[in-house]
Amino acid sequence: MPRPEYSPWAVSVAQVASRAGQSKPIDAVFPAPSGIGDNIVGIPEGSDVHVVGSFDSIVDGLILTARISAPISTECTRCLKPINKDWTVDVTTFFPYESASADGRHGGRGRDDDKGEVDIIAGEDESEDTYPLTPDGAFADLEALIRDTLAESLPLQPLCREDCxxxxxxxxxxxxxxxxxxxxxxxxxxxxxxxxxxxxxxxx
Ligand SMILES: [Zn+2]
Ligand SMILES: [Zn+2]
Structure with a gap:
């Protein structure tokens, strides 16, 4: 496994992870991970994913509050015209310190989870989305977060405009x-x- 800091999705969080009450802004572009959606509705791998927000440290971990936007590739389900616009999702997620010792256990939810169920509980229980920091706690890797967040939010019936x-x-x-x-x-x-x-x- 390559060192985490070489991941294109790694963000150094060492300075805020040292103690609670710190904040570190993030405004960066990452390559879209593979596996976000499909040929019908998806974010093409490698396209620019813009993440703007901040890491805030609390006692037992880091909270990332961010807006993620990426170009969606799909077509209108009514008029079949291609849709190429930015898809934007607001996300709040948690990187607990304890996950650093939980030997490679993966947080987050996979693309294959039942979408309907997830959507129903999403509003009430957002803290369930947690992602591990690197074992030394110095890096947060945003690959899984970006993939899960975008994949779960993709429209089932994309429209070129609401009143198409x-x-x-x-x-x-x-x-x-x-x-x-x-x-x-x-x-x-x-x-x-x-x-x-x-x-x-x-x-x-
Ligand atoms: Zn006609
Ligand atoms: Zn249309």
Whole structure:
């Protein structure tokens, strides 16, 4: 295993981890870890993930409060246009000191957890998301945090905009570009009446 400080996601926290009541701002760009979403909705590996916030030390660990933003790659579920914009998530997580001695036990939740259940409890029990510091307590590695946070927050039904009009169900035209687009629906009853009228007028 490479030394933690060589991880592209390692953040030195030695100076704040020394005692409670310290704060260290973070404003940095990390490469997106692999495995955030999929080809349908995801954050492409290696794209810029911007993390802005601060580490604050309390007695038994570090609290990271941060805003994470990264370019999302997906398409609108209504009009199928590609969506390329920044996806932003606010996160509060805990790096307990004790995890430093808990031999490699991994905190955080995997991508495979049932999304529905997680979402229901997320608001009440955010402190459940904890991540280990390096064994010497000098570094916080944000790889798992970035992956979990972004993966869990990805939209299930991404839209290019909230009021996207989608496509015409009959011909597939983009209704955003032509909101008045419609097809003249010929009512069967009027169609037969018209045929009858034409027949009468022709004198047959
Ligand atoms: Zn759309
Ligand atoms: Zn149409």
């Amino acid at each position: 009009l989608g496509l015409c169900p009959q011909c597939g035209a983009d209704l955003n570009e032509d909101p008045d687009h419609h097809h003249d629906v010929v009512d069967e009853r009027f169609a037969s009446l018209a045929a009858l009228k034409a027949k009468l007028e022709s004198g047959e």
